[in-house]
Amino acid sequence: MSVPVIAELLKKHESELLQEWIASQRAAGIRTDLIDEGTVLNNSRELLKLLSIAALGGIDDLGSAEWKPVRNMIEALSRTQSRQGFSPSETATFVFSLKEPLFAKIQANCADPASEMLKASQLLDKLGLYSMESYMTGRESVIREQQESMLELSTPVVELWKGVLAIPLIGSLDSNRTQIVMEALLEKIVQTESEIAIIDITGVPTVDTMVAQHLLKTVTAAKLMGARCIISGIRPQIAATIVHLGVELGDVITKSSLADAFSVALKELDIRLVKGSLR
Amino acid sequence: MGKTEIFPLKQETDIVIVRQRVRKAAEAVRLGLVSQTKIVTAASEIARNALIYGGGGECVIEETTKDGRGAVRLVISDQGEGIANLDRAMVDGYTSGSGMGLGLGGAKRLVDQFAIESQPGQGTRIELWKWR
Ligand SMILES: Nc1ncnc2c1ncn2[C@@H]1O[C@H](COP(=O)(O)OP(=O)(O)O)[C@@H](O)[C@H]1O
Ligand SMILES: [Mg+2]
Numbered sequence: 001m002s003v004p005v006i007a008e009l010l011k012k013h014e015s016e017l018l019q020e021w022i023a024s025q026r027a028a029g030i031r032t033d034l035i036d037e038g039t040v041l042n043n044s045r046e047l048l049k050l051l052s053i054a055a056l057g058g059i060d061d062l063g064s065a066e067w068k069p070v071r072n073m074i075e076a077l078s079r080t081q082s083r084q085g086f087s088p089s090e091t092a093t094f095v096f097s098l099k100e101p102l103f104a105k106i107q108a109n110c111a112d113p114a115s116e117m118l119k120a121s122q123l124l125d126k127l128g129l130y131s132m133e134s135y136m137t138g139r140e141s142v143i144r145e146q147q148e149s150m151l152e153l154s155t156p157v158v159e160l161w162k163g164v165l166a167i168p169l170i171g172s173l174d175s176n177r178t179q180i181v182m183e184a185l186l187e188k189i190v191q192t193e194s195e196i197a198i199i200d201i202t203g204v205p206t207v208d209t210m211v212a213q214h215l216l217k218t219v220t221a222a223k224l225m226g227a228r229c230i231i232s233g234i235r236p237q238i239a240a241t242i243v244h245l246g247v248e249l250g251d252v253i254t255k256s257s258l259a260d261a262f263s264v265a266l267k268e269l270d271i272r273l274v275k276g277s278l279r
Numbered sequence: 280m281g282k283t284e285i286f287p288l289k290q291e292t293d294i295v296i297v298r299q300r301v302r303k304a305a306e307a308v309r310l311g312l313v314s315q316t317k318i319v320t321a322a323s324e325i326a327r328n329a330l331i332y333g334g335g336g337e338c339v340i341e342e343t344t345k346d347g348r349g350a351v352r353l354v355i356s357d358q359g360e361g362i363a364n365l366d367r368a369m370v371d372g373y374t375s376g377s378g379m380g381l382g383l384g385g386a387k388r389l390v391d392q393f394a395i396e397s398q399p400g401q402g403t404r405i406e407l408w409k410w411r
Contacts, residue, residue, distance in 0.1 A: 176291070
């Protein structure tokens with residue numbers, strides 16, 4: 001198989017192409033606040049080298065082993081840029097800005113420039129798209145990490161009084177998080193030998209049947225360990241919704257506020273608080 | 280006119296996003312706080328069913344009107360195994376999994392209009408409306 005024209009051009013005019021490519025990146029605007037020109041130069045030089053090697057084996061199948069180094073480099077760069085705050089077009093510009101200098105070289109050196117330009121264009125388009133895909137994957141993994149770190153936002157179980165625990169739930173409750181939070185509560189009940197646990201849902205925007213089921217399971221498990229639960233912070237709109245869902249809270253004590261729940265808890269423990277001024 | 284958006288239901292976190300967007304839509308058409316909470320909760324039930332039983336699907340959220348009143352219309356669909364016995368599925372307390380069996384019946388009671396279509400082997404499509 002003969003060596004593709006583009007591979008020859010890349011090899012022969014490597015240093016010129018590099019300079020013109022950098023110039024065309026500069027013209028498009030380099031985010032010097034996010035990346036320094038030295039890095040841009042190194043990246044461009046490196047990619048150009050990898051390109052000219054890969055192109056030797058043909059420029060049609062970018063999925064092949066020869067193209068792997070190129071793919072890897074574009075992927076790594078694009079992912080990094082998505083984390084660094086580059087926009088999608090800024091990221092794609094890196095690859096696309098090689099078009100102009102490469103086309104110029106084809107124009108100046110080829111007998112049949114039109115067909116070579118088409119090939120070069122297809123090649124760079126594919127690489128540009130690949131860069132976009134990598135950028136998006138990078139974005140998605142950032143989002144996923146953020147979601148996971150939110151899940152890990154631990155909800156503290158606090159001891160309000162000897163024998164009285166409270167857990168203020170805040171935010172969306174989904175299987176994972178609810179599970180973690182509820183287990184933490186049960187553990188703390190055992191550890192502190194508490195008699196009463198107040199689950200406060202003031203900060204929970206939605207109580208659906210899954211959340212209700214988790215709450216009820218926790219109440220049952222706590223009971224088995226000798227502790228009673230009070231659910232507080234059920235706002236009117238949540239109460240109305242629970243009724244329509246058909247969820248029965250059974251004999252679970254509910255209170256509208258954490259303060260009310262706390263005073264019920266103290267009463268149950270036969271503790272009376274007296275104002276100092278009465279002394 | 281009305282704004283329509285489509286959201287995927289492929290993983291648990293998608294349900295959180297759908298709930299947030301339904302809440303936004305309900306606010307935008309100026310539903311009251313109780314109505315907002317009801318349509319959000321109904322969406323959460325049906326979206327979770329699409330994910331768990333339907334193997335994932337999507338949710339269309341539309342800000343629209345009903346007889347001149349602000350309304351939210353949701354269409355939640357999946358291409359899963361469908362529901363062979365709809366009457367039984369709608370019964371409170373029936374679950375083929377480990378839920379409370381209150382999702383379908385509960386969602387129906389929470390909204391102003393509820394329509395369900397399901398073909399065994401083809402999937403399930405549920406339309407929910409809540410208006411001012
Ligand atoms: N999208 C769906 N695809 C297939 N089956 C479904 C779907 N939605 C609900 N079902 C069936 O209907 C039953 C009742 O649903 P639901 O009332 O939400 O209760 P739960 O989710 O607690 O099981 C489910 O257990 C399931 O068998
Ligand atoms: Mg359900």
